[in-house]
Ligand SMILES: NC(=O)c1ccc[n+]([C@@H]2O[C@H](COP(=O)([O-])OP(=O)(O)OC[C@H]3O[C@@H](n4cnc5c(N)ncnc54)[C@H](O)[C@@H]3O)[C@@H](O)[C@H]2O)c1
């Protein structure tokens with residue numbers, strides 16, 4: 424964990440090094456991912472089976488890649504009723520928020536008499552990547568599948584790794600709850616490659632969405648252009664802005680809540696109160712003594728963690744904007760006022776009673792969010808990732824007479840005479 428202070432002459436360089444730290448690690452996977460994607464394109468199902476055996480310790484034949492509906496049902500039936508109720512509460516809230524996102528079409532006639540429109544249509548097929556290497560993520564099934572379902576996507580193909588062949592009952596129940604029946608027991612870059620290029624068993628999709636580790640994030644980056652992707656939703660990140668009135672132990676737990684996802688996760692505290700910062704650091708050490716996933720969280724905290732001492736809330740906001748974090752917790756008296764200073768963050772959690780875990784599971788907004796500073800230009804998963812827009816123009820001769828002559832001039836300026844003639848020859852008939 425790095426200690427930074429904005430009063431230090433080296434602050435800018437130190438911050439750059441903290442930000443670069445994760446980039447270095449993700450850069451190291453580019454070549455292995457390229458090789459895996461090329462191999463999946465070449466060898467299809469055989470490659471999927473080989474990588475699944477190598478990385479997930481599961482020997483499969485191509486016929487076993489897809490999880491049967493009977494397996495989904497039987498595995499999901501093992502979920503306890505109160506757990507099903509918790510999942511149903513989360514699903515209801517997530518569905519409601521994404522239904523509220525649904526955009527409307529445009530259709531109007533302007534002053535020149537042209538009827539202009541924009542119609543939203545759903546993708547035909549979406550690939551849903553649900554992580555499952557170091558932890559199982561039934562919550563990610565909901566976050567991937569519900570916006571797709573709300574958007575009206577006809578085909579949903581889900582990939583989820585099942586290390587050692589273990590099917591997670593709650594992942595299967597979440598899939599059943601969302602009506603997902605096409606599920607493959609594969610993960611990592613090879614799953615992304617199968618969804619992007621297709622194999623004899625897995626038909627290709629039009630867009631791949633969902634979070635994953637550095638291999639998954641890099642694979643999505645590399646297939647972008649051949650298929651759409653939502654964003655680079657890689658190893659988790661949280662920045663916590665807290666004043667000294669907070670309980671240091673709760674802040675430490677919030678930092679560890681994201682560190683426990685992945686050795687490459689990043690947790691950062693920003694505060695004006697140095698004494699408070701030291702209490703949080705001590706509390707992190709104390710919690711790591713008993714945290715079940717301490718091995719993962721310790722490496723994440725040691726390698727990628729940071730504590731930044733700032734001189735004002737404005738300075739804190741500027742540091743947040745530099746991180747452009749996946750998640751931002753604002754544990755201040757007026758979190759909403761602070762949040763208005765923030766230009767780049769995937770999701771903001773406001774107030775001392777709203778830790779990120781509310782959003783991870785039951786808040787409603789999506790927890791699949793941009794990482795590695797991509798929140799500067801990317802957004803969290805939403806219904807818009809499963810929709811696309813088609814615009815339309817309709818006009819009669821009256822409308823063409825209003826706008827056509829200007830089009831002719833511009834076409835000639837661009838040296839495109841057939842463009843000009845397609846307008847001028849019609850105008851002659853006026
Ligand atoms: N950004 C978000 O919105 C968001 C949401 C949830 C989870 N996450 C992140 O998702 C990630 C989940 O990671 P995970 O590992 O648990 O599951 P994962 O499913 O992302 O990755 C596991 C897969 O990685 C592949 N793999 C493992 N080691 C490999 C290697 N050496 N070479 C090539 N491929 C390899 C395997 O195929 C395995 O199936 C975490 O980093 C977590 O922070 C992010």
Ligand SMILES: N[C@H](CO)Cc1c[nH]c[nH+]1
Nearest residue numbers: 560562563659660783790
């Ligand atoms: N914090 C993760 C996004 O980085 C989402 C998640 C799923 N389950 C628990 N947390």
Ligand SMILES: [Zn+2]
Nearest residue numbers: 659680681783
């Ligand atoms: Zn989380």
